Amino acid sequence: MVTIKELARELNVSISTVSKALNDNPEISDITIARIKELAVLRNYKPNKAAVSLKRNKTMTIGVIIPDILNHFFAKVLHGIEEASSKLGYNIITCISNESYEKEVDILQLLADGTVDGFILAVAEETQVKNISNHFKKVLDDKIPIVMFDRIIEDINCDKVIIDDFEATYDATKTLLNEGRKNIVLINQIGQLSVGKHRVEGYKKAIEDYSSYSKSPNVVVIDKNADLEQSIISIFEENTDLDGIISIDNISGVTAINVAKNRDLAISKDISIIGFSSDDILAFSSPKLSTVAQHGETIGSTAVKLLIDRLENKTTLKKVIKTVPFLIKLRETTK
Amino acid sequence: MVTIKELARELNVSISTVSKALNDNPEISDITIARIKELAVLRNYKPNKAAVSLKRNKTMTIGVIIPDILNHFFAKVLHGIEEASSKLGYNIITCISNESYEKEVDILQLLADGTVDGFILAVAEETQVKNISNHFKKVLDDKIPIVMFDRIIEDINCDKVIIDDFEATYDATKTLLNEGRKNIVLINQIGQLSVGKHRVEGYKKAIEDYSSYSKSPNVVVIDKNADLEQSIISIFEENTDLDGIISIDNISGVTAINVAKNRDLAISKDISIIGFSSDDILAFSSPKLSTVAQHGETIGSTAVKLLIDRLENKTTLKKVIKTVPFLIKLRETTK
DNA sequence: CTGTTAGCGCGTTCAA
DNA sequence: TTGAACGCGCTAACAG
Numbered sequence A, B: 001m002v003t004i005k006e007l008a009r010e011l012n013v014s015i016s017t018v019s020k021a022l023n024d025n026p027e028i029s030d031i032t033i034a035r036i037k038e039l040a041v042l043r044n045y046k047p048n049k050a051a052v053s054l055k056r057n058k059t060m061t062i063g064v065i066i067p068d069i070l071n072h073f074f075a076k077v078l079h080g081i082e083e084a085s086s087k088l089g090y091n092i093i094t095c096i097s098n099e100s101y102e103k104e105v106d107i108l109q110l111l112a113d114g115t116v117d118g119f120i121l122a123v124a125e126e127t128q129v130k131n132i133s134n135h136f137k138k139v140l141d142d143k144i145p146i147v148m149f150d151r152i153i154e155d156i157n158c159d160k161v162i163i164d165d166f167e168a169t170y171d172a173t174k175t176l177l178n179e180g181r182k183n184i185v186l187i188n189q190i191g192q193l194s195v196g197k198h199r200v201e202g203y204k205k206a207i208e209d210y211s212s213y214s215k216s217p218n219v220v221v222i223d224k225n226a227d228l229e230q231s232i233i234s235i236f237e238e239n240t241d242l243d244g245i246i247s248i249d250n251i252s253g254v255t256a257i258n259v260a261k262n263r264d265l266a267i268s269k270d271i272s273i274i275g276f277s278s279d280d281i282l283a284f285s286s287p288k289l290s291t292v293a294q295h296g297e298t299i300g301s302t303a304v305k306l307l308i309d310r311l312e313n314k315t316t317l318k319k320v321i322k323t324v325p326f327l328i329k330l331r332e333t334t335k
Numbered sequence C: 001c002t003g004t005t006a007g008c009g010c011g012t013t014c015a016a
Numbered sequence D: 001t002t003g004a005a006c007g008c009g010c011t012a013a014c015a016g
Helices: A004-011 A015-022 A030-042 A049-056 A072-087 A101-111 A123-132 A134-142 A165-178 A194-209 A227-239 A252-260 A296-311 B004-011 B013-020 B030-042 B051-056 B073-089 B101-111 B124-130 B133-142 B165-178 B194-209 B227-238 B252-262 B296-311
Strands: A061-066 A092-095 A118-121 A146-149 A161-162 A183-187 A218-221 A243-248 A274-275 A290-293 A321-324 A325-330 B061-066 B091-096 B116-122 B146-149 B159-163 B184-189 B218-221 B244-247 B272-275 B292-294 B319-322 B326-328
Touching: A004 A015, A004 A030, A015 A030, A015 A123, A015 B218, A049 B051, A061 A072, A072 A092, A072 A296, A072 B091, A092 A101, A092 B073, A101 A118, A101 A123, A101 A134, A118 A296, A118 B051, A118 B252, A134 A146, A146 A296, A161 A165, A161 A296, A165 A183, A165 A243, A165 A274, A165 A290, A165 A325, A183 A194, A183 A227, A183 A252, A194 A218, A194 B292, A218 B091, A218 B101, A227 A252, A252 A274, A296 A321, B004 B013, B004 B030, B004 B159, B004 B252, B061 B101, B073 B091, B073 B165, B073 B296, B091 B101, B101 B116, B101 B124, B116 B296, B133 B146, B146 B296, B159 B165, B159 B296, B165 B194, B165 B244, B165 B272, B165 B292, B165 B326, B184 B194, B184 B227, B227 B252, B244 B252
Parallel strands: A061 A092, A061 A118, A118 A146, A146 A161, A161 A321, A183 A218, A183 A243, A243 A274, A274 A290, B061 B091, B061 B116, B116 B146, B146 B159, B159 B319, B184 B218, B184 B244, B244 B272, B272 B292
Antiparallel strands: A092 B091, A290 A325, B292 B326
């Protein structure tokens, strides 16, 4: 790696002249700027990042903590984060908490020493279940900003990006009610997570608000490790007049469609199913599942903009909660 | 962030004493070491990474370039890379080339200035199609090591991690031949990639080697943007006695199973299908597709070990090509 | 317009 | 056993 010093020596000018020239400082004459830049290109000079970081006390790097990269939704968000931050001149350091509280703490510790300027993260499941948040507070106390997305902790005072889960599920349920469905079950495989709770609330509220629906809300919680297909079959068996399903996780909606088909139910005529699945999974259901689109990439890029505004002091206001617009996609359900 | 200097002032010792104490330098008495370390813990002292990098000329950071994070295989490899490197004390900077040659060049340029100590990457599709490799050579000339995985360029002199695609497909084809299949088609949606070519070769060789098979190899190339399901239907229509399919990409095997089912063919009795799909996609085929397991995580962790060995001069030998063991999983195909 | 100097935080001689 | 001084590569205040 060629340094400023070598360029200076080779041109018989001082180190600072080179530095200024490369930064287009008006103090330096056009002619010397040209000479210096020419040589810099020739020698393929690149400013040393570590030195610049040390000097500026800024790393131009964002720490990203993803609970589970094998979850396609998170992969999409990561994609959005990567794209937006590279466009804005920032690098990202990606870490995976594997849904573990301990790993999350380790990562935060490790990166909060000047490795990154700020964090974008979704809270690990274990952390949400145990409801711990001190590690985040400690980081924020050190003036390192955090943007949380999707899985957030409400009483942490930082920027957040979410879709309005309550409203999304409210609207989805309303859609089924307006179709005249009489027995709508919500399938919940992610009850412990904040998003799961909001979605359940939205479902309940929609049913409460709809006076001509005669049943109580029916939330079926399926354990994460249970056999999903079997569990869903049980739901059909226990609810013989089932005609509507809201699936609030990534995959149970698709499974529900398959189960319904195997029971010779006509999707859309006999039963309506709406899920929160992402595109990759939708490819495997036919007819296509109706879904609440979650715009993973948009969530990611929104988080990046929020964080960089904070880092560059464009926002000194109070903390922001951005809700990314969602969309309920009703699929063609001809069979 | 508290610095060495502040610790020194607070204890009325010199900066270098603190530095030595924190690094357990035997020059310093046990008692002062204890005093200094105690305060360091109290003040939550963390050595500044930028300063250390500048001093040591090492960043303890690996640059990872993934062509497409939404591809589950790459997500798994990334998972393996992240896990292994964090265990070994390295951070990873993750970038996504989006299969673009230009983006790949940009990333390499950007990170090869001392931001990272080395690279782990899979070559972008565009780069493989156009068969360009100068950008990699330039990086290697700067003494920055690269480990390529899965999508490799043969004539680049660096460490590589691959599964033996030739042998994997050879064995898969052999499996179908040994079942007595008489008309085996290979479906190829990734013909331009190095892995695709190797897989096709393995298929051809297996058929050549099997004297009692009467047909020529039958490779059907499907365009990336074509309607996969329609294309596969055409294959069935054009090959009425089709009884074996090798799918060498991630998804066409599952689609093939669905098509076969829709045509009332009994999987395993009438037709055998083997694919290269990853777990997440397999969840959506029933009966389960037989697959060649690709061990994404193992590929990732192997790449990390190779790179770090190189970085820490544990390997000064010639370049290594590691083949990660593969496994052909034959699924229960009762219907 | 250009050069000298100092300092970011750290590790490492060399002297005391 | 400790400390002063230097330099990693860079920027910036100040002098010339």
